[in-house]
Amino acid sequence: MEVNSYKDDLTATVQELSHAYEELSLLYRVSGMFASLSIDDICSRMLNEAIDSLGVRTAAVLFLDEKENVLHTKISRGTWDDRRVFTSDTKVLWRSIETRRPSAFCRIAETKYRNDIAGVRSLMVCPIQGKAKTIGAIVVADKEGDQEFFSHDTKLLMAISSQAGLSVENALLYNELEGLLVGAIKSLVKALEATSYWTAGHTERVTEYSLAIGQYLDLTGDILEKLKICSLLHDIGKIATPKEILNKDQCLTEEEWIEIRKHPGIGAEILGEMQQFNEVILGIKYHHEHWDGRKSIFGLKREEIPLLARILSVADTFDALTSDRPYRTKRRREDAIEEIRRCSGTQFDPAVVEAFLKWTDGATLQHQAP
Numbered sequence: 100m101e102v103n104s105y106k107d108d109l110t111a112t113v114q115e116l117s118h119a120y121e122e123l124s125l126l127y128r129v130s131g132m133f134a135s136l137s138i139d140d141i142c143s144r145m146l147n148e149a150i151d152s153l154g155v156r157t158a159a160v161l162f163l164d165e166k167e168n169v170l171h172t173k174i175s176r177g178t179w180d181d182r183r184v185f186t187s188d189t190k191v192l193w194r195s196i197e198t199r200r201p202s203a204f205c206r207i208a209e210t211k212y213r214n215d216i217a218g219v220r221s222l223m224v225c226p227i228q229g230k231a232k233t234i235g236a237i238v239v240a241d242k243e244g245d246q247e248f249f250s251h252d253t254k255l256l257m258a259i260s261s262q263a264g265l266s267v268e269n270a271l272l273y274n275e276l277e278g279l280l281v282g283a284i285k286s287l288v289k290a291l292e293a294t295s296y297w298t299a300g301h302t303e304r305v306t307e308y309s310l311a312i313g314q315y316l317d318l319t320g321d322i323l324e325k326l327k328i329c330s331l332l333h334d335i336g337k338i339a340t341p342k343e344i345l346n347k348d349q350c351l352t353e354e355e356w357i358e359i360r361k362h363p364g365i366g367a368e369i370l371g372e373m374q375q376f377n378e379v380i381l382g383i384k385y386h387h388e389h390w391d392g393r394k395s396i397f398g399l400k401r402e403e404i405p406l407l408a409r410i411l412s413v414a415d416t417f418d419a420l421t422s423d424r425p426y427r428t429k430r431r432r433e434d435a436i437e438e439i440r441r442c443s444g445t446q447f448d449p450a451v452v453e454a455f456l457k458w459t460d461g462a463t464l465q466h467q468a469p
């Protein structure tokens with residue numbers, strides 16, 4: 100009798116330990132997994148983890164819209180309808196938001212919430228909390244084999260949602276900051292375009308050309324985004340170039356060229372404080388370097404020149420050739436393309452020129468950028 104009770108205790112302890120281990124290892128996985136992901140990615144991984152760890156057939160992440168006072172479905176799996184929006188009448192969900200506590204129902208049809216969510220038998224809801232506010236809730240429903248939800252299931256779901264909550268909050272803050280940054284970048288570009296009439300439109304076109312070349316080089320995601328910011332800001336250093344030089348309608352003197360050639364370095368200095376933009380800054384700093392190094396401002400050559408700068412160099416020159424300048428008229432598009440081709444291997448990286456030529460030829464892209 101005593102032995103049996105000892106065995107039961109041991110079994111219970113082992114079970115508890117194994118649950119604790121499961122929870123810890125999940126926490127470890129989840130915390131590393133969510134770092135530096137987009138909101139959609141975090142939500143998707145949160146759902147996959149919940150489905151795998153809890154063995155449920157249906158799961159959804161709901162985001163709280165404080166203005167409208169509704170919960171809307173951000174992402175779902177199983178029988179959940181992606182368009183579902185829940186007002187505060189859906190008490191089974193809202194009580195978790197209001198109390199900031201999880202709740203579980205094994206047979207929801209036998210509770211007063213039976214009409215709240217159609218098509219599920221059992222349900223567990225856990226709020227997703229950030230540091231500052233409630234972000235929404237994660238819902239799981241219908242365990243495989245029609246099993247009940249146990250307290251360790253609740254613990255697992257809470258572990259997933261608390262890690263994801265902080266990451267989602269960070270990602271939301273990051274998006275907000277990025278929006279502010281893009282606003283600041285646009286203001287800088289406008290300030291630059293106000294200094295010389297011919298630069299108006301140049302930035303936009305160079306950005307378009309750079310991104311096209313980037314896509315033909317199979318660049319995607321983050322690096323393409325950096326190329327965009329780099330292109331938008333590439334001539335920002337010209338803010339410090341005297342207006343008379345920028346708008347001069349005759350050929351520039353040697354001294355004036357020296358002045359103009361300072362703009363990549365000045366641009367890098369202006370943006371120097373933005374540590375997270377290091378690649379962008381280097382792209383700007385070296386966008387007038389030459390592939391063979393013979394006329395490089397900073398003496399770089401070949402792969403020493405960052406890829407963003409090598410792309411920018413081709414895009415910038417192509418726009419310069421096909422636009423009127425105060426001291427000369429523009430060239431025909433075909434002549435400009437020919438000039439870029441001629442300078443492949445001397446001024447420009449041959450691989451970038453090849454991508455440029457594919458784009459101007461209208462070749463089909465291998466991978467469409469998102």
Ligand SMILES: [Fe+2]
Pocket residue numbers: 333334362386387415
């Ligand atoms: Fe430039």
